[in-house]
Amino acid sequence: MKEEGITTHVASMKKGKIKGKYGYDVEVDIAFKDVNPEDYDILVISGGKGPEKMRLDKDALEITKHFFEKNKPVAAICHGPQVLVSAGVIKGRKATCWIGIRDDIIAAGALYEDSEVVIDGNFVSSRSPDDLYAFGREMIKLLK
Amino acid sequence: MKEEGITTHVASMKKGKIKGKYGYDVEVDIAFKDVNPEDYDILVISGGKGPEKMRLDKDALEITKHFFEKNKPVAAICHGPQVLVSAGVIKGRKATCWIGIRDDIIAAGALYEDSEVVIDGNFVSSRSPDDLYAFGREMIKLLK
Known part of the structure; x- marks a missing residue:
């Protein structure tokens, strides 16, 4: 597109x-x-039920690792951070997510924050569709 | 009932x-x-979308902690172990779960096994509805 x-x-x-x-x-x-x-230039991981499947795809995990290793922009929302847990890239990173998986990203070592958007360098995350405006705004800033 | x-x-x-x-x-x-x-005498945690809500209920987490602290029987299947992650009781325990949350229980310190039923003392767990026979069999054994 x-x-x-x-x-x-x-x-x-x-x-x-x-x-x-x-x-x-x-x-x-x-x-x-x-x-x-x-x-x-950017990896955007959306939410819903997809991330539980995407996190089992080894190629998807390799793509995710590439973006974090090269410090390229990544945006994840809702259940999207499940992929980051499986790729082993969320430890020590400030992040938010869908509240139902909050304790999982904390267990994986993320520094969880309950905000509409959390910015940690080139990585932005949001909680739910209600946060889409802030999520989009910060995602676009990463590309400028 | x-x-x-x-x-x-x-x-x-x-x-x-x-x-x-x-x-x-x-x-x-x-x-x-x-x-x-x-x-x-026993706590049975089923799967599906429920555990993502149940894990946010502080009373549900207190009930879960009681069963683990007193070493009373617990059975969890599919997404059920999400509640155990939030209750902080799965670390160091042999367990299985729905494959989509496998990496979450591993991050929380569970000793994951890919088996139809995993028995760790008074705690049994299974992966999916396909494992229900083995799950039920071992759950009943805990009560004998």
């Missing part, structure tokens, strides 16, 4: 149409295994 | 009818806040 000079890819376990929680179709352009993380 | 000399209570955040994942009604007899854990 190309918008105002920004090219975005929706990646998942496999290419093709997937149905969102409210029945909308989303086109997955690329499978995690075909992603070269060097080609991307 | 009374069955073959066994009295069971379904506890949740509040009393009343709740609807299960497949639309069945379940009657909640007692709210967590009204449970005296001394009155019970």
Whole structure:
């Protein structure tokens, strides 16, 4: 998808149409295994039930590690930080998440904060869809 | 509910009818806040989306701690171990769970095993509905 000079890819376990929680179709352009993380400027991990599956995909975890190792921008919301727990990159990082997984990111060593958006260097996180405005605002700042 | 000399209570955040994942009604007899854990011989924590809410209920966590502190029988399946993470009782215990939360119980210090049922003293756990036979068998053994 190309918008105002920004090219975005929706990646998942496999290419093709997937149905969102409210029945909308989303086109997955690329499978995690075909992603070269060097080609991307930011990694955005959304929430819902997806992260519990994404965290089991070894290619998704490699992509995630690349972004943290190279200190490239990462944004995660709701259940998204579950992927960061599995990639082993959240320890010692300031973060927030969906309250139902709060104790998991704390157990994994995150420095949890209950705020609409938490900024830790090139890593931003938010709690829920209610925080989307603040999440988007800080995500875009990372790209400037 | 009374069955073959066994009295069971379904506890949740509040009393009343709740609807299960497949639309069945379940009657909640007692709210967590009204449970005296001394009155019970076993704690069974089921899975699904419930544990992400139950783990935020301080009374549910107190009940859970009571069972572990007194070394009384506990059985947890699927997402159930999320409650054990929040209660701070899973560290150093052999356990299994739904694969999507595997890395969370490992981060919390559980000794994870990929088996249909894992028995660690008075604590048994299973992965998914496919393991229900083994889960039920070992749960009943704890009461004998």
